[in-house]
Amino acid sequence: MKDNFSVVIFYSNSAAIRAESLTKKENLKIKLIPVPRHLSSDCGICLRFNNEDKSKIEKILQDGKVEYENIYRI
Amino acid sequence: MWKNFFNSRKNIIFTGIFIGISAAYLQKLGNPPNMGICVACMLRDIAGALGLHRAEVAQYIRPEIIGFILGSLLAALIFKEFKPRAGSAPLVRFVLGFLSMVGALVFLGCPWRTLLRLAGGDGNALFGLAGLIVGIWIGIFFIKSGYNLGRNQRTHQLVGWIMPVIMLGIFLLLIFQPHLSSGAVFFSSKGPGAQHAPIFISLIIAIAIGFLAQRTRFCTVAAVRDAILIKDTYLLTGVVSLLLAALVSNLTLKQFHPGFQGQPIAHNSQLWNFGGMVLAGLAFTLAGGCPGRQLFLSGEGDADAAIFVLGMVVGAGFAHNFATASSPKGPGLWGPASVITGLIVCFIIGFSMSDLGKKQMGDKK
Numbered sequence: 282m283k284d285n286f287s288v289v290i291f292y293s294n295s296a297a298i299r300a301e302s303l304t305k306k307e308n309l310k311i312k313l314i315p316v317p318r319h320l321s322s323d324c325g326i327c328l329r330f331n332n333e334d335k336s337k338i339e340k341i342l343q344d345g346k347v348e349y350e351n352i353y354r355i
Numbered sequence: 356m357w358k359n360f361f362n363s364r365k366n367i368i369f370t371g372i373f374i375g376i377s378a379a380y381l382q383k384l385g386n387p388p389n390m391g392i393c394v395a396c397m398l399r400d401i402a403g404a405l406g407l408h409r410a411e412v413a414q415y416i417r418p419e420i421i422g423f424i425l426g427s428l429l430a431a432l433i434f435k436e437f438k439p440r441a442g443s444a445p446l447v448r449f450v451l452g453f454l455s456m457v458g459a460l461v462f463l464g465c466p467w468r469t470l471l472r473l474a475g476g477d478g479n480a481l482f483g484l485a486g487l488i489v490g491i492w493i494g495i496f497f498i499k500s501g502y503n504l505g506r507n508q509r510t511h512q513l514v515g516w517i518m519p520v521i522m523l524g525i526f527l528l529l530i531f532q533p534h535l536s537s538g539a540v541f542f543s544s545k546g547p548g549a550q551h552a553p554i555f556i557s558l559i560i561a562i563a564i565g566f567l568a569q570r571t572r573f574c575t576v577a578a579v580r581d582a583i584l585i586k587d588t589y590l591l592t593g594v595v596s597l598l599l600a601a602l603v604s605n606l607t608l609k610q611f612h613p614g615f616q617g618q619p620i621a622h623n624s625q626l627w628n629f630g631g632m633v634l635a636g637l638a639f640t641l642a643g644g645c646p647g648r649q650l651f652l653s654g655e656g657d658a659d660a661a662i663f664v665l666g667m668v669v670g671a672g673f674a675h676n677f678a679t680a681s682s683p684k685g686p687g688l689w690g691p692a693s694v695i696t697g698l699i700v701c702f703i704i705g706f707s708m709s710d711l712g713k714k715q716m717g718d719k720k
Contacts, residue, residue, distance in 0.1 A: 293503035294584075294643075295709070313585040322436045322569065322655060324577040324644060326585055348506075 285332040289342070290316060290325075290350040297326045303345045309334050320353055329355070367593035370567040375600025377560045378471050381419070383608050384552035388619035389475035391601075392419055392564075393468035394646035395459035395635075396620075398664070399671035399680075400548050401525065406539045407672030410680070412546025416529040418554050419561040420650065421522045426565020427654025428519045434570070439515030441658035443507035447704060448642055448659050452666025453673070454697040455638035455646065460671065460680035461631030461690045462486070463621055466575035466645045469632065470594065472621060474601035476613035479623050486629040490636020491579045494705070497641065498584070501710035504643075507659055515656030518664070529554065547620055569655055574648035576639040620683060627686040627694065634697045641705060 291297045297313055304311045311330045316323055330338050332354065342349055378391030390396055396413075403414030431437040459465050462483045464472060469487060472480035528540050543549040551557070567573070571593065578590035605611040615623050622628070639645050642663050644652065649667075652660035674680040679693035706712045 292506045294498050295501045295503045298499055298584075299501065315581055315585070315587050315589055318570075318572065322431070322572065324572045324574050324590070324648065326581065326587075 285354070286329050287332050287335060287352055287354045288314070288317065288320070289328045289330070289338065289352050290320060291327065292348055292350055294326050296347050296349065297328055299345065300328050300342060300347050300349070303341050303347065304328070304330070304338060307337065307341060309337060311338075317355055320355075364589060364592060366567075367571045367573060367589060368596045370564075370571045370573050371593035371596025372600040373567060374467070374564055374573070375474070375597040375602075376604050377564060378467075379474075379601050379604030379608055379610060381552045381557060381560065382610060384556060385550055386552050386557075387547035387550045388610070389472045389477055390464075390468055390547065390620060391471060393465050393471070394420070394423075394650060395456055395465035395667065395671075396463070396468060396547070398456070398646070398667050399460065399675070402668045402671040403543070403548060403675070404528075404541050405525075406537065406541055407668065408675035410675040411541075411548075412543050413548045413675070414541040414543045415548045415551055416525050416540070417551070418526065418529060418558040421526050421529075422558045422561020423565040423568070423647065423650040424519055424522045424654040426562035426567075427569040427651040428565075429562065430566040430569035431655035436569070437515060437656050439510050439512055439656040439658065440507040441510045441514055443659045444504040444708075445659055445662045447504060447708070448663045449666035449669075450700065451638045451642040451704070452649070452663035453670035454700060455635045455642070456667040456670030457674050457679055457693050457697050458631045458634030458636075458638060459646075460674040461686055461694055462628050462635065463681050465635070465647070466639070467597075467647055470575070470598045471601055472618070474598055474605050474611075475618075476605075476611045477618040477621055478613070478615040479618055479621050479625065479628050482625040482628040483632040486632030487636040488579055489629075490633040490638075491576055491640045492583060493633070493637050494640025495580060495584050497705035497709050497711075501713075502641065502705055502708055504641075504659075504708065507657070510658070514658050517658070518653040518661040565651060565654060568647065568651045572648075573651075574644050576636065576645040577643075577648065580640060622681050622683055622685045624681075624685045627681070627690060630691070630694045631681075634694050634701065637698065637701045637705075641701060
């Protein structure tokens, strides 16, 4: 079965790292990956997660006051 | 289909190979040895041509720099990625650009030339490469500690066009080579500044590189950063391809001369080969990319990257005027002091613009 992923794009790499540590604490299955080329020409990193965790991720980012640009399905 | 063509790993490999082969051939066609392409050296030569420094052997308007920016602009316009943006700590980026150039000129090369020097057999570049990796590694420490330069903002279209227009301006100076009573525009009559491939060949190859790099996000510093930070090797495969392609081309063209002594435009003071690139690597990482990448970003409208590039140009003027740049004889009089000062400044920037500084200054709620 193929996983369905989304990514959170941040304004800085530090924010992506912070988001990673916050979501890891909640035992969510996430991974930092380079921002997919079709989403941005920036060479930054973003957080990939399973679609089903979207609401949890949004809440964690909101509670942790991590600013992000957008969430995209990939 | 074209959108996807540039997406996959084979395209970053193709880009790396294209840059590697191009650099070897540009050297064959007249560019200085192991310097077929070097963003730092070439910006330094432009600074010299404009009269910002008086190193008479390093004055030429390098069309490669112009081509990188225009190629990236072209790709960004075609693929609708030209996005004028600005306002992410520009003055800090200027300082980082300045310091990265000071460090690069102690080693004598940017990350690209580090690879090209290795591909030409220059063993001294191993120390530069080690320094570069250590510098990036220190930068990653700051990124992990919350370091960031703040968000940029979308801005007026005009802002994105400033850097490409400056490039067109200096291209006209190259073509018409006006001579004012001040002596400007300065062109070297001997030394590396006098060695160059035919203008239009350089320009066309550079436009192609700028185009490919904009599409693939080729970046030597982010390559190492991603490999260490998130264990991703996409960009690194491009960098390795560049190195191997340049090596094979140099062997074919009989430009491979292994050794440590008498390497072209290089010195063998290993401590400062290493130290210079620690400074450069750290400054690049804090600014988010290698100098090549900063040029490509300038071309697609990133005014902050353009400020970094201008910082590099001014840094080159400073490095030669104040004897911090090395020569084949060894580091300049003030080279070691400039590296240490530069590292201190980078550490202050890293600390104060991350969570480390916030905790100490007590402004974290």
